[in-house]
Amino acid sequence: xxxxxxDRAAPARRGAERNLSATDRVYLALKEQILTxxxxxxxxxxxxxxxxxxxxxxxxxxxxxxxxAHEGWVTIIPRRGYLVRSLRLEDVTExxxxxxxxxxxxxxxxxxxxxxxxxxxxxxxxDRQKEETDPEAAFQTAxxxxxxxxxxxxxxxAEKVLxxxxxxxxxxxxxxxxxxxxxxxxxxxIGHGGILQAILDGDAEQAVHRMNQHSRESxxxxxxxxxxxx
Numbered sequence: 001x002x003x004x005x006x007d008r009a010a011p012a013r014r015g016a017e018r019n020l021s022a023t024d025r026v027y028l029a030l031k032e033q034i035l036t037x038x039x040x041x042x043x044x045x046x047x048x049x050x051x052x053x054x055x056x057x058x059x060x061x062x063x064x065x066x067x068x069a070h071e072g073w074v075t076i077i078p079r080r081g082y083l084v085r086s087l088r089l090e091d092v093t094e095x096x097x098x099x100x101x102x103x104x105x106x107x108x109x110x111x112x113x114x115x116x117x118x119x120x121x122x123x124x125x126x127d128r129q130k131e132e133t134d135p136e137a138a139f140q141t142a143x144x145x146x147x148x149x150x151x152x153x154x155x156x157x158a159e160k161v162l163x164x165x166x167x168x169x170x171x172x173x174x175x176x177x178x179x180x181x182x183x184x185x186x187x188x189x190i191g192h193g194g195i196l197q198a199i200l201d202g203d204a205e206q207a208v209h210r211m212n213q214h215s216r217e218s219x220x221x222x223x224x225x226x227x228x229x230x
Contacts, residue, residue: 022060027067029054034073034084035167037174041087044080087175095168100215102158103146107195107211108204109153118152119200126192139173145192149199149211191217 020028030050033039050061065082068074074082114122125145132138143166150159191214198207 022054022056023063023067026050026054026056026060027064030064030068031073034068035171035174037171039084041084041175043084044077044082045074045084046081087172091168092172095165095172096215096218099162099165100212102161103149103215104208104212106150106153106155106158106162107199108208109155110149111199111202111204111207113154114152114199118148122148122152122196122199126189126196129192130189139170142188142192143170149195152199187217 030039030045039045045065047058047061047065050065051058054061065074065076069076069082072085074084077083110118122145125141125148129138129141129145132141146166147159147163150162153159191210194210195207195214198204198210
């Protein structure tokens with residue numbers, strides 16, 4: 001994920017531009033496959049199969065999988081292989097609960113600490129979200145809007161946590177394409193607009209309130225149809 005959203009083409013491009021090690025290239029490619037659900041939740045992956053797929057030895061594959069295991073994307077199954085982390089309704093509930101814990105305070109801090117240039121960039125992101133007709137671009141812009149607020153709050157640890165949560169949301173979105181429609185709903189745009197106005201006004205209390213309200217409404221909206229994850 002970058003500050004402008006989750007870049008699906010990034011792994012291949014970064015591999016070409018930075019001349020990454022075999023481990024890094026395999027890691028980036030596998031994480032991309034997990035996020036885009038090319039490697040589905042609960043699927044088992046084997047070192048030998050991946051080594052053949054990527055044309056490398058088993059060592060960089062093993063190292064890449066250990067990195068993914070450390071980040072929680074896969075689980076090591078002794079003497080069998082690796083299991084791509086499952087995705088259940090409970091996982092989605094926790095994801096949105098965590099977002100609701102950290103994002104309202106970040107919005108309040110953004111209202112107090114954001115520079116004029118950052119506030120202008122935030123407004124530009126909302127304008128782009130309103131105009132986007134491509135679902136992927138609309139999602140990326142919505143993600144970038146939330147990450148910009150975290151950046152403005154100047155809390156690097158909270159920003160990292162939010163990035164991780166939004167990567168989780170990206171995987172959910174790729175499993176449940178109907179979420180694309182939610183990103184472009186009028187209520188989503190209105191919610192972002194209220195947050196933006198409070199931040200532009202430097203009103204921390206209102207920014208907290210608006211983000212909290214937006215988080216609750218977003219949670220209710222996105223729970224429609226999530227019974228398929230049970």
